[in-house]
Amino acid sequence: xxxxxxxxxxxxxxxxxxxxxxxxxxxxxxxxxxxxxxxxxxxxxxxxxxxxxxxxxxxxxxxxxxxxxxxxxxxxxxxxxxxxxxxxxxxxxxxxxxxxxxxxxxxxxxxxxxxxxxxxxxxxxxxxxxxxxxxxxxxxxxxxxxxxxxxxxxxxxxxxxxxxxxxxxxxxxxxxxxxxxxxxxxxxxxxxxxxxxxxxxxxxxxxxxxxxxxxxxxxxxxxxxxxxxxxxxxxxxxxxxxxxxxxxxxxxxxxxxxxxxxxxxxxxxxxxxxxxxxxxxxxxxxxxxxxxxxxxxxxxxxxxxxxxxxxxxxxxxxxxxxxxxxxxxxxxxxxxxxxxxxxxxxxxxxxxxxxxxxxxxxxxxxxxxxxxxxxxxxxxxxxxxxxxxxxxxxxxxxxxxxxxxxxxxxxxxxxxxxxxxxxxxxxxxxxxxxxxxxxxxxxxxxxxxxxxxxxxxxxxxxxxxxxxxxxxxxxxxxxxxxxxxxxxxxxxxxxxxxxxxxxxxxxxxxxxxxxxxxxxxxxxxxxxxxxxxxxxxxxxxxxxxxxxxxxxxxxxxxxxxxxxxxxxxxxxxxxxxxxxxxxxxxxxxxxxxxxxxxxxxxxxxxxxxxxxxxxxxxxxxxxxxxxxxxxxxxxxxxxxxxxxxxxxxxxxxxxxxxxx
Amino acid sequence: xxxxxxxxxxxxxxxxxxxxxxxxxxxxxxxxxxxxxxxxxxxxxxxxxxxxxxxxxxxxxxxxxxxxxxxxxxxxxxxxxxxxxxxxxxxxxxxxxxxxxxxxxxxxxxxxxxxxxxxxxxxxxxxxxxxxxxxxxxxxxxxxxxxxxxxxxxxxxxxxxxxxxxxxxxxxxxxxxxxxxxxxxxxxxxxxxxxxxxxxxxxxxxxxxxxxxxxxxxxxxxxxxxxxxxxxxxxxxxxxxxxxxxxxxxxxxxxxxxxxxxxxxxxxxxxxxxxxxxxxxxxxxxxxxxxxxxxxxxxxxxxxxxxxxxxxx
Numbered sequence: 014x015x016x017x018x019x020x021x022x023x024x025x026x027x028x029x030x031x032x033x034x035x036x037x038x039x040x041x042x043x044x045x046x047x048x049x050x051x052x053x054x055x056x057x058x059x060x061x062x063x064x065x066x067x068x069x070x071x072x073x074x075x076x077x078x079x080x081x082x083x084x085x086x087x088x089x090x091x092x093x094x095x096x097x098x099x100x101x102x103x104x105x106x107x108x109x110x111x112x113x114x115x116x117x118x119x120x121x122x123x124x125x126x127x128x129x130x131x132x133x134x135x136x137x138x139x140x141x142x143x144x145x146x147x148x149x150x151x152x153x154x155x156x157x158x159x160x161x162x163x164x165x166x167x168x169x170x171x172x173x174x175x176x177x178x179x180x181x182x183x184x185x186x187x188x189x190x191x192x193x194x195x196x197x198x199x200x201x202x203x204x205x206x207x208x209x210x211x212x213x214x215x216x217x218x219x220x221x222x223x224x225x226x227x228x229x230x231x232x233x234x235x236x237x238x239x240x241x242x243x244x245x246x247x248x249x250x251x252x253x254x255x256x257x258x259x260x261x262x263x264x265x266x267x268x269x270x271x272x273x274x275x276x277x278x279x280x281x282x283x284x285x286x287x288x289x290x291x292x293x294x295x296x297x298x299x300x301x302x303x304x305x306x307x308x309x310x311x312x313x314x315x316x317x318x319x320x321x322x323x324x325x326x327x328x329x330x331x332x333x334x335x336x337x338x339x340x341x342x343x344x345x346x347x348x349x350x351x352x353x354x355x356x357x358x359x360x361x362x363x364x365x366x367x368x369x370x371x372x373x374x375x376x377x378x379x380x381x382x383x384x385x386x387x388x389x390x391x392x393x394x395x396x397x398x399x400x401x402x403x404x405x406x407x408x409x410x411x412x413x414x415x416x417x418x419x420x421x422x423x424x425x426x427x428x429x430x431x432x433x434x435x436x437x438x439x440x441x442x443x444x445x446x447x448x449x450x451x452x453x454x455x456x457x458x459x460x461x462x463x464x465x466x467x468x469x470x471x472x473x474x475x476x477x478x479x480x481x482x483x484x485x486x487x488x489x490x491x492x493x494x495x496x497x498x499x500x501x502x503x504x505x506x507x508x509x510x511x512x513x514x515x516x517x518x519x520x521x522x523x524x525x526x527x528x529x530x531x532x533x534x535x536x537x538x539x540x541x542x543x544x545x546x547x548x549x550x551x552x553x554x555x556x557x558x559x560x561x562x563x564x565x566x567x568x569x570x571x572x573x574x575x576x577x578x579x580x581x582x583x584x585x586x587x588x589x590x591x592x593x594x595x596x597x598x599x600x601x602x603x604x605x606x607x608x609x610x611x612x613x614x615x616x617x618x619x620x621x622x623x624x625x626x627x628x629x630x631x632x633x634x635x636x637x638x639x640x641x642x643x644x645x646x647x648x649x650x651x652x653x654x655x656x657x658x659x660x661x662x663x664x665x666x667x668x669x670x671x672x673x
Numbered sequence: 674x675x676x677x678x679x680x681x682x683x684x685x686x687x688x689x690x691x692x693x694x695x696x697x698x699x700x701x702x703x704x705x706x707x708x709x710x711x712x713x714x715x716x717x718x719x720x721x722x723x724x725x726x727x728x729x730x731x732x733x734x735x736x737x738x739x740x741x742x743x744x745x746x747x748x749x750x751x752x753x754x755x756x757x758x759x760x761x762x763x764x765x766x767x768x769x770x771x772x773x774x775x776x777x778x779x780x781x782x783x784x785x786x787x788x789x790x791x792x793x794x795x796x797x798x799x800x801x802x803x804x805x806x807x808x809x810x811x812x813x814x815x816x817x818x819x820x821x822x823x824x825x826x827x828x829x830x831x832x833x834x835x836x837x838x839x840x841x842x843x844x845x846x847x848x849x850x851x852x853x854x855x856x857x858x859x860x861x862x863x864x865x866x867x868x869x870x871x872x873x874x875x876x877x878x879x880x881x882x883x884x885x886x887x888x889x890x891x892x893x894x895x896x897x898x899x900x901x902x903x904x905x906x907x908x909x910x911x912x913x914x915x916x917x918x919x920x921x922x923x924x925x926x927x928x929x930x931x932x933x934x935x936x937x938x939x940x941x942x943x944x945x946x947x948x949x950x951x952x953x954x955x956x957x958x959x960x961x962x963x964x965x966x967x968x969x970x971x972x973x974x975x976x977x978x979x980x981x982x983x984x985x986x
Contacts, residue, residue, distance in 0.1 A: 126710045130717045140732040149732050167834045168786045169800045187742035194738035541731050616694040
C-alpha cells in the first residue's frame with residue numbers, strides 16, 4: 014500500500030513542476046500586499062526567487078542555519094508588523110512566511126502536495142480581505158492552474174496542454190455540485206467565534222453627523238454606495254429619495270441626530286404606492302440602511318427607529334444584501350411634545366437678517382404654514398443662489414453668510430438654511446441625509462447609487478399632513494433631482510454640470526462599456542456576495558419547502574445527494590452490460606463461476622460443449638449433473654425450449670450443484 | 674496493523690491473467706481508498722469550511738465547495754483510469770534462473786495516464802496513450818522450475834493523487850530453466866559407448882537422428898511416419914562426413930556434484946550442443962529423451978532439466 018506512494022515520492026521533482034509551483038504561489042500571494050504590507054511580499058519573493066534560481070541555474074539552497082535565520086526574520090516580520098488580535102491578518106502573515114520557507118526546502122512529491130494545498134488556502138485568505146469580482150476571477154483562474162499542477166505531479170510526463178485540459182474538464186465537471194452546495198449548504202447566523210473586521214479602515218459615505226461641506230466633498234467620489242434592484246420598473250427619479258440619518262440638532266455648523274427611540278406612531282400608507290426592491294449595500298462602517306421613504310417590510314436583522322429609518326444591528330462592514338418594501342405615498346400622524354421641541358431647536362447664534370426674513374414670512378401668513386413654506390421656496394428659487402461643489406469659506410455664522418452674502422452652496426447648505434428658516438417661523442423641521450436618484454444600468458436594469466448621489470434635504474411638519482419632504486435644492490437647481498452629477502465634467506469651483514442625454518457618442522460608447530462591467534459586477538454582488546440565509550429561505554419558499562423551516566436547505570441537499578447516489582448506483586448496474594439484459598447468460602455465468610471457484614481453468618471463449626468436456630474430465634463423479642445443466646442451457650439458448658419453467662429449473666440445478 | 678492490512682488484502686477479489694485468457698478490469702475488480710494526501714486534503718477542506726463559515730464569506734464558500742466537488746469527482750476519475758482496461762499477457766520468452774524475466778502486457782487502447790504496475794516489490798510507471806505500446810515488466814527469476822510471478826497490482830491515483838484505485842491480477846506461472854554453468858565438458862566415460870555406436874553408424878546414408886524440419890530439406894528426408902503420428906514435421910538426419918555423432922547427456926556422468934550443479938552443467942551442454950548443431954539427447958533418472966536437434970528438442974530438454982525433481986506448484 015505504501016509501496017506506490019513511496020516510489021512516487023522518490024521520483025525527483027521536475028524543474029517545471031517546481032518552477033510552476035513557485036510562480037503560482039507568488040501569483041496567489043502578491044495581492045496580499047494591499048492587506049499585509051509590502052515587507053511580507055518581499056520576504057516571500059526573496060525565497061521564491063532563491064528557489065527559482067536553484068531550479069534554473071542549480072545554485073545552492075540555504076543550509077540549516079541560514080534557514081533558521083530566515084525563519085527568525087520571518088517571524089520577526091509577523092510579530093513586529095501584525096496585530097495578533099486580528100486572527101485573519103496574523104494567520105495569513107504566518108502562512109505566507111511558512112510557505113516561503115517551505116519553498117526553500119522543497120524536496121519530494123509530499124512537499125509539492127503540501128505546498129499546493131496551502132496555495133489553495135492562500136487563495137481563500139484573499140477572499141477574506143477583498144471580494145471584488147476581478148480579484149475573484151483572477152483567484153479562480155489561479156485555482157485552476159494549481160489543480161493543473163496537482164495533475165502534473167501525478168503524471169509521468171509533464172505535458173502542459175494535457176494537464177490544463179484535464180484540470181479544466183475536472184473543474185467544469187465539479188462546478189454543478191459546487192454551485193448546488195453553495196446554494197443549499199446551511200449557513201450560520203453568527204460566526205463560530207467573535208471576529209472583528211476592518212479594525213481601522215476608513216469608509217467613504219454618509220456618516221452620522223453632517224458638517225456643512227461634508228456632502229459636497231462626498232459628491233466628488235465616484236465610489237459606489239449601493240445598488241438597488243426593483244421588482245417592477247424603478248420609480249421616477251423625483252421619488253428616489255434614499256433616506257439615511259435623520260438629523261435634528263444643529264449647532265450652526267454641524268447637524269447631529271436626536272434621541273433614538275422605537276417608533277410609536279402609526280403611519281398610513283397608500284397601498285398602491287408599494288415598491289419592492291433589493292439593495293446591496295457597500296461596506297460603510299455605519300448602521301444606516303438606505304431605504305425609500307417608509308420601509309414597511311424588511312428582514313428581521315434590521316430595525317426601524319422612531320424616524321422610520323432602517324438600521325442594522327451591527328455596523329455594515331461587508332457588502333450586504335437586503336430585501337425591502339417601501340411605500341412612497343404615506344401620512345405620518347402626531348408629533349409628541351418632545352419631538353416638537355426638538356424640531357424647533359435653534360443654534361445659539363442665529364443672524365439678525367435670518368430671523369427677520371423668517372419673521373416677515375410668518376407676519377404675512379400668521380396661520381398658514383404651507384404659505385410660509387412656499388415663500389421660502391420662492392426665496393431660494395428667485396434670489397441669485399448658485400448650486401456649486403465649492404461654496405467658498407463660510408465662518409462665523411455660516412447660515413446667515415450663505416443666505417445673504419455668499420449664496421453659493423451645495424445641498425446641505427440649502428437644507429440647513431431652509432430648515433433653520435422653517436424653525437424660526439415656528440414650523441418643526443429636520444434635515445435628512447441620504448442619497449437621491451441613482452444611475453440606471455440599461456443592461457442589468459439595476460440602479461447604481463454612487464457617493465456622488467449623496468444628498469441632504471428637509472422634512473417639515475405640517476399639521477394635518479405630517480412630515481412632508483421638502484427639497485430646497487430642487488428649488489435652486491431642479492436638474493439635480495432629475496439627473497446625476499457629472500463629476501468629471503464639473504470644473505472645480507464652477508457650476509455643477511448635470512448629466513443628460515446630450516452627451517456625445519464617444520462618451521456614450523465609453524459609458525456603454527462601463528455599464529457592461531457594471532452589470533457583471535452587479536450580478537456577482539447580487540448572486541454570489543449577496544447570497545445569505547434570507548435568500549436561501551426565499552429560494553426554499555419559491556420551491557415550496559418553507560414549512561421545513563431552518564432545515565430546508567439541509568434536507569434538500571441530502572435528498573438530492575441521495576438521489577444522485579441512487580442514480581449512480583443504477584447507472585453502475587448498467588455497466589454490467591449484457592449480463593443485465595440476458596438472464597440466461599447470467600445463469601450460465603454463475604455456473605462457470607462455480608466451476609472456476611472449484612479450480613477449473615476456463616478461458617472465456619469456451620463454448621458450452623467444451624466447458625462440459627473439461628468439467629467432466631475433472632469431476633467424473635458429477636458428470637451427470639454437469640451434462641444435465643449444459644444440455645438444458647444449450648436447449649434454452651439455441652434450441653426450441655423456451656418455457657420459463659425450464660429456465661427456473663436450470664437456475665435451481667445450478668444453485669444446487671455442489672462440486673468437491 | 675500490518676497483519677490486519679495483509680488480511681484485508683487477502684480478502685480482495687483477484688482475476689487470473691494467463692497467456693491464453695486476457696483480463697478485463699471490470700467494476701468488481703477495482704478497489705479505491707483515499708491516499709494520505711486525500712486525508713490531508715480533507716483536513717484542508719474542513720479548515721477552509723471553518724474559515725468560510727466564520728467569516729461568512731461567499732467567495733470562500735464557493736472555493737471550498739469547488740475543491741470539495743473536485744475531490745469527490747476525482748474519485749470517479751481515478752476509478753475510470755482503471756475501469757475497462759484489458760490486458761493480454763504475451764507468452765514470455767524462456768528465461769534461465771538468475772536472469773530477468775520480462776513479462777509483456779499488451780493493454781487495450783485508450784488514454785490512461787500514470788498507471789503503476791506493481792509486481793514482486795517493483796513498481797513500473799506508465800502513461801498509456803491512445804495507441805499503447807506493450808508494457809514490459811522485468812522481474813528477477815531466481816530459481817528453476819515453475820515460478821509464480823505473484824500478484825500484479827495495477828494502481829492509479831491519477832488525476833489528483835487524492836484517491837488510489839487498484840486491481841489485483843494473478844499471473845500464470847512461468848517456467849524458468851536452470852542456470853547454465855559457465856562452461857562444461859562431457860564426462861569421458863559417458864561418451865565411450867556412444868562413440869562406438871557412432872563409429873558403427875558411420876556411412877553416408879546411415880540414419881542417426883531426427884531434427885525439426887527446416888525449409889529446404891529434401892522431401893525424401895522427411896520423417897513421414899512421425900508426421901502421421903502427429904509428432905510434427907521432422908527431418909531424418911544421416912551420418913556422413915562433417916556431421917558429428919549424436920550425444921546423450923547423462924545425469925550419471927556428473928556424479929560428484931550436487932543436484933543443482935549437475936543440472937547447471939547439463940544445461941550448459943544442451944545449449945552448447947544445440948549451438949554446435951550436434952544432435953543431443955538427455956538421460957535423467959526419471960526421463961529419457963532421444964537424441965535430436967532443434968528448438969523443440971532444446972526446450973524439451975531444458976524443461977526436463979527445469980522440472981527435475983520439482984513438483985508443479
